[in-house]
Amino acid sequence: MADEPDDASEPDLQEMLRRMMAGGGAPDTAALAKAMGLPGGAAGLEQLMAQLRQAMQNPDGTIDWSIATDQAIAAAGAGTLSATDQQTAAVTQAFGVASLWLDESTTFDTLPETPGTLTRTQWIRQTMPFWVQLAEPVALRIADSLTSVFTEQIPPEIAGELAARVPDAGRMIQQVCGTIFAAQLGAVVGGLAADVVSGGDVGVPLLPDGKAALLPQNLAAFGEGLDIDEQQIALYLAVRELAHARLFRHARWLRLQLTSTIADFSRDLGVDIDQVQRFAEGFDPTDTERLKEAFSSGELIPPKTESQEAALNRLETTLALVEGWVDVVTADATARLPKSGAIAETVRRRRATGGPGEQAFATLVGLELRPRRLREAAAMWRRVTDALGTAGRDALWSHPDLLPTAEDIDAPDALIARLTAAEPPKDDVDREIEELLRGDDPPPPV
Template identity: 55%
Template sequence: MTDDDSPDRSGDDEFQELLRNLLGGGAAGFDPAQLEGLSRMGVDPAMLQQIMAQLQHAFTSGGGAADGIDWSAAKTQALHLANKDGLSITTGTKHDFDQAFSLATLWLSEATTISDLAAPPQAITRGQWVEQTLPVWQELAEPVADSIAGALTSALDEQTPEEMRQLVAGAGTFMRRVGGSLFAAQLGGVIGRLSLEVVSGGDVGIPVMPDGVAAILPQNFADFSRDLDVTDDQLALYLGTRELAHARLFRHARWLRLHVISQVTEFARGIHVDTGALEELASRFDPSSPEELKAAIESGALLPQRTPAQDAALTRLENLLATIEGWVDVVTSDATGRLPAAAKIAEAVRRRRAVGGPAEQAMASLVGLELRPRRLREAAAMWRAVTDAVGIEARDSLWDYPDLMPAAEDIDDPQALIARLQARARGEEPARDAFDEALDELLAQAAQDPADAAGPGATNTPAAPEDPGSPENPGTPEDPRPV
């Protein structure tokens, strides 16, 4: 070894020793003084010190979960953004919204047969919204976080040279924690920004609030009303009525929450990270400028194009969200008919849901899913036609059981749904469908030949009764009856 080679070799040895301590022994075996020697490699020690501190936290925390994703990072980041303005709700503001909710409850009871909430509605802060909705966001994003964490683990295994395999042996769990923690931090940022936009608990269309809880965020209410030429009391009454209708529906149809969440997670489980894009990004990644990696995750550049199965799942979800919000739209319209500005506010709400704010668009990029009820107007027209034809009670009864809920074809042709409801009101049997025919065929086959169900060799000949025996039948027990 020459003197010229010595510095490079020393730096390489120090870097490998640093990796061994970090990946093998965790934070306990890590000596920050080693960073000083890395300056010979062109690495800023202060910058690397910060990166290693974050990686050590990901390595040691584990997040309290088996997969090692530290979701506390999402909560910390979200609350930091939600509470940065330090705004609270004054007593006067809370009183104003309590009055609006009370009147909205009375009006809503005239427009639907679905019962009132058990808990009173609330005026909450942005931070309280984050606290109450974070468990649902975590559940929705977890499949994507797993995919990113798994992709990093695979990339580590595939890209590591053979001579380095022993050095990074057992680092798979570490990489999952790094990837999961990085995604969780990005998710927290999106949720925090979303808390600056949402006006009510049901504003995003899915049941993110706890069951039976209705809420309005006064801090964002002012921003929403600023763009409308309507009085605050009218806007509060309309938004309060809409929020109560949304919360009532999910409390009444308790199966509906699971139905929505399962369809969202079904879509998310089909998401896989584009490993080619990940490897390309890694090849030019500059640790001193991590903005490109952050932008790639936030923009969705690491998520590939949707598969046909995902497109089908997304269509089902959009129809479901449109069916829910179409009912909310019609019920709210009927309940707020006394408000002069009701039609103007309703149109603003529909457009807002159709476009979405910047944070909702960021959420779509992060998890690859837009929570847009694209067929909201068509679904609302269906519910209006049903209401006019069969009345409020028959309309709301469609939420009693999952198999009664309108399907996508009912949005296309409301008259078929109306005909079924009218026939049911007359006591007529519902029209038979393909499922009924298939079930009857199976039952007929089972009843036609029970021997098939008994297995091979079975016959239809009834078994002869056992002979108790008699004196005339030798070889059998004698008849025990007295003579």
């Protein structure tokens, strides 16, 4: 028997849909999962097949995000390994010293919960609700659009057969699309879990309020090439993690402001219908790699709207202010460490450029979490600290109206002048109120 072509085992999408809608169960997802680059080997493929079967048996219009968690754990690698007793002891010691040092550099109180360690699996499970919150709006919109367009592309003879056998075929296709998107999100979050070193490493409050942790599995990789003692690295990163957690616990409004800004961005998320149509028209059913590429490249997400750009600018400014403050506080608290400057520069480069996982998430969802103006924000906070002291600087986090703006980052001199003025400048309304309180005659009408 002659050898079959290499792609003979690749599933034909139309045939997959025909069998699926005719009650033949889930399609052959092994080739699909292989093309998507999903981890887990045979066990992972079988797990995805079971999840697809369940999705099609329960087409309720929602996405089963547990798929993302399962795929993330598989992608992270060695995620179930707990920290050794030696690693736990080292991290506990680092957090103890870090808390004492931090007390000298900020007025924010210590955390009510003792910091500790997290495995990659624990980090994934505790942070996945946040990632789903960001990903769900775009996932639902893409699934809806792909369902509509793909259904329209099915040949009439197949469409009639499907309609007769399965009246709700479109929703089933939507579930499959949602399942694939969830698996892609899981692969991205798993990549992040293999790279982050702490709960606040991404800059946003991923962990519950008042919780701080380091990931011993990833500390060694962070220090590769730095020629710095691991204990120094752990101590510096413990200070950063505690500073981040203390800030969000003190400024309770900050977490809500970040999530509200993200919600503003997601509210205007859409899908480029024309691009979806072009994708469907030129889609080769045997090219399953193309389906993965459509999700992972972000090609179906249209350019950002003006309101989305405004929300993104607000988010970037807030993240830059958070990271800049953490940088300054950490620098002051770790001044005793001989190599703190080298570690700080490594952290800044990682945050400014973003790792592969962070970049993949931005492409998948269309939302970037990088503080583009980190250095400028840190320089501004340094100026504020020198002018107002630690207490005066930290007091600016007591209310959102007091927080410096993007304009303040651009012009720190004007900010310092305003903050150090003996009496804040008054506008016309302020002066008229004072005159009324003093009983002065009001000015004659013009």
